[in-house]
Amino acid sequence: MIDARNVVKTFHGRGQVVRAVDDVTTAVTKGEVVVIIGPSGSGKSTFLRCLNGLETFDSGHIVIDGMDLAAKKTDINLVRREVGMVFQQFNLFPHKTVLENITLAQQVVRGRKPAEAEETARKLLKKVGIAEKEAEYPARLSGGQQQRVAIARALAMNPKVMLFDEPTSALDPEMVGEVLDVMKQLAREGMTMVVVTHEMGFAREVADRVLFMDAGKLVEEGIPSEIFSNPKEERTKIFLNQVL
Amino acid sequence: MRKDIILNTGNTQIYSKLLLAAILILATAGMWGATARVDYTWRWERVPQYFLYKGEEAHKAAQDAKVARIQPQGKSTAVTLDYDDGTQEQFVVDTDALKVTQGETLFGGDTVGFTSSWHVGPLIKGLWVTFWLSGLSGILGLALGLVTGLCRISKNYTLRGLASLYVELIRGTPLLVQIFIFYFFIGTVLNLDRMVAGVGALGIFAGAYIAEIIRAGIQSIPRGQMEAARSLGMTVPQAMRHIILPQAFKRTLPPLAGQFISLIKDSSLVSVIAITDLTKSGREVITSSFATFEVWFTVAALYLIVTSLLSQVVFWMERRLSVSD
Numbered sequence: 001m002i003d004a005r006n007v008v009k010t011f012h013g014r015g016q017v018v019r020a021v022d023d024v025t026t027a028v029t030k031g032e033v034v035v036i037i038g039p040s041g042s043g044k045s046t047f048l049r050c051l052n053g054l055e056t057f058d059s060g061h062i063v064i065d066g067m068d069l070a071a072k073k074t075d076i077n078l079v080r081r082e083v084g085m086v087f088q089q090f091n092l093f094p095h096k097t098v099l100e101n102i103t104l105a106q107q108v109v110r111g112r113k114p115a116e117a118e119e120t121a122r123k124l125l126k127k128v129g130i131a132e133k134e135a136e137y138p139a140r141l142s143g144g145q146q147q148r149v150a151i152a153r154a155l156a157m158n159p160k161v162m163l164f165d166e167p168t169s170a171l172d173p174e175m176v177g178e179v180l181d182v183m184k185q186l187a188r189e190g191m192t193m194v195v196v197t198h199e200m201g202f203a204r205e206v207a208d209r210v211l212f213m214d215a216g217k218l219v220e221e222g223i224p225s226e227i228f229s230n231p232k233e234e235r236t237k238i239f240l241n242q243v244l
Numbered sequence: 245m246r247k248d249i250i251l252n253t254g255n256t257q258i259y260s261k262l263l264l265a266a267i268l269i270l271a272t273a274g275m276w277g278a279t280a281r282v283d284y285t286w287r288w289e290r291v292p293q294y295f296l297y298k299g300e301e302a303h304k305a306a307q308d309a310k311v312a313r314i315q316p317q318g319k320s321t322a323v324t325l326d327y328d329d330g331t332q333e334q335f336v337v338d339t340d341a342l343k344v345t346q347g348e349t350l351f352g353g354d355t356v357g358f359t360s361s362w363h364v365g366p367l368i369k370g371l372w373v374t375f376w377l378s379g380l381s382g383i384l385g386l387a388l389g390l391v392t393g394l395c396r397i398s399k400n401y402t403l404r405g406l407a408s409l410y411v412e413l414i415r416g417t418p419l420l421v422q423i424f425i426f427y428f429f430i431g432t433v434l435n436l437d438r439m440v441a442g443v444g445a446l447g448i449f450a451g452a453y454i455a456e457i458i459r460a461g462i463q464s465i466p467r468g469q470m471e472a473a474r475s476l477g478m479t480v481p482q483a484m485r486h487i488i489l490p491q492a493f494k495r496t497l498p499p500l501a502g503q504f505i506s507l508i509k510d511s512s513l514v515s516v517i518a519i520t521d522l523t524k525s526g527r528e529v530i531t532s533s534f535a536t537f538e539v540w541f542t543v544a545a546l547y548l549i550v551t552s553l554l555s556q557v558v559f560w561m562e563r564r565l566s567v568s569d
Binding site: 052054077078080081083084085087089091092093094095096097104105108109110137138139150153154157 | 466468469471472473474475476477478479482486487490491494565567568569
């Protein structure tokens with residue numbers, strides 16, 4: 001489903017060149033849940049954003065569902081339709097109601113009729129457990145509710161892959177659970193997911209595979225039990241000691 | 245404790261109101277005194293006729309004729325003339341202004357009677373010109389400003405350069421000079437009507453300022469909004485149209501309103517290229533009424549009415565758009 005080969009992304013700032021993503025190679029198969037962990041600034045979010053073209057990368061290849069992002073003739077908008085993204089800051093559209101947030105892209109991008117889009121939206125709102133809030137504006141929802149709307153908005157496009165960029169980091173602690181529950185449910189339904197998170201409990205419970213990144217490099221990857229109980233690399237051990 | 249505080253604010257408010265009233269009374273008295281000093285006779289009664297007046301229209305026989313019939317119909321009277329060449333013509337005139345009698349012989353050009361009707365005066369005509377002049381140039385300015393504002397944040401160097409040049413050029417020169425250049429130079433070269441030149445100059449002037457307002461508005465929208473829209477597969481124009489611009493519009497409404505109010509006031513400058521807007525009408529009215537002070541105060545009040553109406557409309561729009569806050 002996702003095939004990343006030798007991806008390099010550099011940032012140039014104040015005379016310095018930062019290799020934010022440094023030669024990362026990995027693959028995600030259909031139905032797999034991959035969790036990326038690592039310290040702040042390790043490039044995990046940047047790598048995730050490369051996966052749907054929100055960041056361009058300098059070299060390497062990312063092939064999503066047969067479409068190569070590095071190829072000039074690839075229409076990035078076609079790729080993005082198939083890749084849903086959930087942000088740390090939710091990024092709901094504040095001037096639209098909850099229902100409109102979910103129906104807009106369906107109509108504009110997928111060309112669905114309003115009635116059809118609304119039906120999809122209501123079904124998804126029910127699934128994430130906030131069907132009663134459809135007429136509210138995002139500002140009146142709690143963080144956890146907003147993030148669930150954001151998940152529903154991404155799902156409404158029927159993506160083949162869902163990317164989560166620290167989806168619970170901006171939430172009050174008591175709301176983390178409701179968002180993680182929705183994500184767990186998605187994982188059980190067989191959605192292909194790539195999740196950047198600091199929630200080690202979630203990684204351990206849900207992930208099929210865990211990637212550990214540090215300083216732009218993919219340091220270690222493996223099944224959760226291996227990584228968490230028996231990490232091979234020194235840097236992984238230090239990081240896990242600090243967070244667990 | 246709390247009661248004390250409330251009482252205190254109450255007292256302060258009363259004092260503030262008294263102070264405000266005192267200042268206003270003093271200012272009025274000062275103006276009164278100043279005009280009394282220059283020995284000016286106020287003639288406010290001369291002003292209303294320049295808004296609306298009753299005009300009389302004379303109806304005249306086209307050639308030598310005989311009055312064939314006079315039929316009173318209440319306030320107006322129908323008069324039928326038999327012309328010497330055998331044709332007939334009928335007039336309807338006001339009964340109290342009838343000038344002929346049954347069987348009278350008339351020469352060509354003789355007055356049969358008068359009708360009177362209400363006409364709008366120069367001040368209303370001028371107000372109307374100011375109104376649509378600012379309206380049209382406002383629309384032009386908004387369109388130019390939107391395009392330029394988008395160009396200013398475009399990735400294309402040429403577009404960005406052109407947009408910056410336009411904004412700098414217009415913001416750096418006086419509007420009065422621009423109007424002269426537009427009318428005398430561009431207007432002559434392209435053979436433009438003075439109205440077109442006026443609307444063009446005002447619209448291009450406003451466009452430069454609106455461009456900066458719109459650019460600031462777009463840039464004030466968090467980057468995450470564009471990213472979220474793009475991540476859903478929207479193209480940049482789609483994201484602009486559905487996500488960024490509606491939010492930017494809401495934020496830029498107060499400064500845009502200020503710009504449009506400025507535009508209405510700045511439109512008074514086109515009177516220099518002989519467009520009879522409200523200001524020029526005012527000047528013309530003064531030449532016939534000699535009521536200089538009164539007319540200028542009236543003209544100022546008319547501008548004030550238009551601008552405060554616009555303020556109210558914008559206020560209402562802001563309230564409507566704030567439902568999502």
